[in-house]
Amino acid sequence: MLRILLVLVMALALGAGLSVSAGMLPLRPGWLGVAVMIAAAAATRRRWLLLADAAPGSPERALWIGFAGTAVVAAHLLAVMVQVGPNLVMHTPEIHALGIDNWTLVAGALIAYWIARDPEPRSDERDVVIAVAGLRAAHHGLLLILALQILALGFVRDGWIGAMSHPSIAHALILAVMASMLIDHGVRLHLYARDAADAAAA
């Protein structure tokens, strides 16, 4: 569980840090993020090769990469939204640049997945059972987040929430979906980790 939280915090910090550092770097934050994700994926792939039989299985590898990549992209998007403010207007040069950064990070996450994936993927019914548990948790999490968003949008007239533009609300919904993906991946990784810990203790 500690490892899952550590990866989550580091990925969130990277995504938010990239957003905050826009304009302070000699290159676009999106490209820096891609470089970090590719380096992390290459290091992870090397570590899993060294672990051989003790390395996680194909579905768990995909989850680790998806979990970290989604957290980076989500944190970047959230930080951008906070920086821009509630009245986000589409199709301005500034928003386009931030959007390109975010989509560059999405591309980086896909490249990282390709680098660290199991070259001979195998999964079975146990992975399906674990996936069902993750999807169930993600479904409940998404319903909770959407309920909170609906209530906030419906009843909070003042401040940040009351001033949200339609594009801001749309991006908040995208974040809700990404949060549910993080719940799914986090729960599944937790189940795999618990199973591995039980196996080691036996």
Place this chain on the structure above:
Amino acid sequence: MMTRAPAGPSPVGNHLRRLRFEHGEMSQDALARRVGITRQTIVAIEGGRYAPSLELAMRLAHVFGRGVDDVFFWIDPPVA
């Protein structure tokens, strides 16, 4: 047999480990490849943390030329 999340001990025991060793010390990975599953699932089944589906149980038993009842057994049978 009921497929269950790996959340605790399974009520179904098995002789997989013994059968592997009786069949030329077959590795967990070799058995997993024979039936098309992951090594981690063999580890979970042998450790009693995962009860396979009936189909998988039959495939595992078939590898050793046995019936399902020869490989899997109730640890604590439910009262009928």
